[in-house]
Amino acid sequence: MSEKLRQHIEKITPLTDIEFEYILSHFVPKKLKKHQFLVQEGAPVQYDYFVLSGLLKASYTNPEDGKEYILQFAWEDWWTTDYQAYFNQSNAILSLDCIEETEVLALSLTNREKICAEMHKIEHFFRRKSNSGYIALQRRILSLLTTSAQERYEQLLACYPDLIQRVPKTIIASYLGVSRETLSRFTY
Amino acid sequence: MSEKLRQHIEKITPLTDIEFEYILSHFVPKKLKKHQFLVQEGAPVQYDYFVLSGLLKASYTNPEDGKEYILQFAWEDWWTTDYQAYFNQSNAILSLDCIEETEVLALSLTNREKICAEMHKIEHFFRRKSNSGYIALQRRILSLLTTSAQERYEQLLACYPDLIQRVPKTIIASYLGVSRETLSRFTY
DNA sequence: CTATTAGTGTGACCTACATCACATAAAATC
DNA sequence: GATTTTATGTGATGTAGGTCACACTAATAG
Helix, strand or coil, X not given: CCHHHHXXXXXXXXXXXXXXXXXXXXXXXXXXXXXXXXXXCCCECCXXXXXXXXXXXXXXXXXXXXXXXXXXXXXXXXXXXXHHHHHHCCECCCEEEECCCEEEEEEEHHHHHHHHHHCHHHHHHHHHHHHHHHHHHHHXXXXXXHCCHHHHHHHHHHHCHHHHHHCCHHHHHHHHCCCHHHHHHCCC | CCHHHHHHHHCCCCCCHHHHHHHHCCEEEEEECCCCEEECCCCECCEEEEEEECEEEEEEECCCCCCEEEEEEEECCCEECCHHHHHHCCECCCEEEECCCEEEEEEEHHHHHHXXXXXXXXXXXXXXXXXXXXXXXXXXXXXXXXXCHHHHHHHHHHXXXXXXXXXXXXXXXXXXXXXXXXXXXXXX
């Protein structure tokens, strides 16, 4: 199963068996059931998570009205956590919980910085990952600024048709920034 | 003037004089007047820019209705370019132009990858920068999802009171994702 | 297999913000 | 310093999407 991490890293940089074993030794495997939390709002954030299987959501809950907004879905081959809290070692403003039964590899900040410092190629790997993440968020901002909720829904359907099968529409709605009722009225 | 780059990098990692001179030799200094473009939509993107002085905006223009949306303002101590086009060496979808007379240090992708590969500490520096950028964009997404245009304006005023003095409100409006007319009606 | 909870659809009505249309003021440019 | 161009304010009106309320259906848990 953790071979998935190796394949994932090797998309960017090749590894010897020994290197990979060494890297892997810095991760902690975790298995979670539906509705379990990996990060809870207000609590410290120990780990960044690489998803081996399953499906998670990273969300923010507005304390004023209790409304939930989804920042990110994460499934196989994705990394996720509350990065603000993780990198600053502060308390989470986001929650991270499982929409499906999920397996992850957890990496503490200490271990991340350790393997980055020890292995230049890993620092390179994480730089590249972070760059792609940045670009993806920029696209999302552009899509929030320029397109209607209906269009955003269509784009999501086009990009991730399977996601809609796996995730309740209420949650899709709060990812798109639209009310459940409005989403349900879209024709597609 | 380029000492600013050194100070900027040394916030994350110390440099010797020789190291800094070497790094600096990979940058090209440029001076630009108001309204000059550093990146033009449709054209290849050669450089990432570190801003020494002045003020720039990175924007997307919707081809359907010609409306402009601001993705980012960049001033002293900030990096900017169309990262999607820069990293993939494809054509720009964004434009980057000067709101004020501006001085930058330009770094080609080749030179960036070269100094990152040669100097582990520079790769580290860029990883850290990219991480912060990611977190900032995530906050912006959250703010677009959870707050009204009026609140976003107030937050912007609170964070960057000087920006409002330097940038016409039409452009502030298209950063906030609100029409010029609506912005002008806000009471504050 | 029954009971509770989570998910979805739909009507009626409301509101934040967009659009269009002018008017005026302030900068740039010749 | 006269003339474009750019920036800004404000009224009238339109609309996407929000909110509330209720009905129904599908999961999930005991």
